[in-house]
Amino acid sequence: MSLPAARLGLHALPPVEERAALPAGFAAGAATAGIKASGRPDLAVVSVTTPRPAAAAATFTTNLLAAAPVRLSRANLSASGGRTRGVLVTSGCANAATGPAGEADQARVGETLAAALGCPPAETLLAATGIIGPRLPVARIEAAIRGLVPAGLTTAEAGLEAAAGAIMTTDTRVKLATTTIALPTDDGSLRQVRVSGFAKGVGMIHPRMATLIAVVLTDAAAPPELLSGLLGEAVGATFDQLSVDGDTSTNDTVVLLASGASETLPLRTTGQERASFAAALAAVCRSLARQQAADGEGATTLLTCRTAGAADLVDARAVARAVVSSTLVKAAVHGRDPNWGRIASAAGAARRPDGTAVALDPQRLAIILAGRPVFGAGGPLPFEREAVAAAMAAPELVVELDLGQGEAVAEAWGCDLSEAYVHENAAYST
Secondary structure: OOOOOOHHHHHHHHOOOOOOOOOOOOEEEEOOOOOOOOOOOEEEEEEEEEOEEEEEEEEOOOOOOOHHHHHHHHHHHHHOOOOEOEEEEEEOOOOOOOOHHHHHHHHHHHHHHHHOOOOOHHHHEEEEEOOOOOOHHHHHHHHHHHHHHHOOEEOOOHHHHHHHHHHHOOOOEEEEEEEEEEOOOOOOOEEEEEEEEEEEEEOOOOOOOOEEEEEEEEOOOOOOOHHHHHHHHHHHHHHEEOOOOOOOOOOOOOEEEEEEOOOOOOOOOOHHHHHHHHHHHHHHHHHHHHHHOOOOOOOEEEEEEEEEEOHHHHHHHHHHHHHOOOOOHHHHHHHHOHHHHHHHHHHOOOOOOOOOOOOOOOOOOOEOOOOOOEEOOOOEEEHHHHHHHOOOOOEEEEEEEEEOOOOOEEEEEEEEOOOOHHHHHHOOOO
């Protein structure tokens, strides 16, 4: 028994492939700047190859200790009117809590990227991930940029895959997602439009307004203000519903670029075309968020919580996120313990963003664990404990809750909490 896909709205999302595929109008690549002690690639660039800059939108961390690249990208996005020529992501140094010197370092890196791209500094976006506190090795980064841009960038899939690999820190694998939809052209015919993304982040993941680092690209045409609304909707339903360890990064950044190279009609604020693109964007972001949760530091199980029957969308999201964020639930998942009481407790403690309680009546609450009803009508239901425990050993565990209050639905993703997480973060300096 489980909640039907149609009720959750999952049937409306297009299929997604977890592979590299660059939409038209972009080139990508990676280089080694010597930021990471491992000597692995640690600098990624995505450039816009169309005559005009791409339309751009972004969401950023709400952490008050926002890193220098976050503050600079916010300013650039405003100054450029939502237009950009390229995105740079460096990995291994967050450039957070580095004071005025760190701000100057980041500005210098941005100016070097702009010179290589042949655009004003305001038409660049920058992101960084890694250890908080150290300064950027600016000279080495500048040399890597000059060696990579533009000659080392490519429109081949290998360029995007290299970029996805270069931004990893404690990740064990790249996170890539792509899908296509058909949008109309000016002659009335339909043309395939691609939406692709890559992301990193498996620790310090509990975003509010963004998620670690993610870059989403499309060859659709859309004005920046429309992209901003679309990205906000997608992030709210996906990345904001992701939690590995309850910590919100100083560097969370999600960027969306639209090159317009498909030469389809520009998206409008209403209509079927907007709805189709919104579904494609949500599908790519959902895939990336799930990949991040599955690769959580020390994780052995992807934890998915689906809520239905909530009074409104805010309640649905709050309950789902409370369950995947619960340390006790995470520990029970790791121990293959079908402890539905921890799930019920987490749901009952869920709070809306304003701090008020969600609408939840224990007499109406139903809980389904690994496809087996375990709680309903205010009390426990009989179930085969050994069978559920065995089902919890699967790579993904799905927890479903029906609140019986309305029609709103949501999803959230997390992972189990293992000894390996503690060992890794005891050894890794953040």
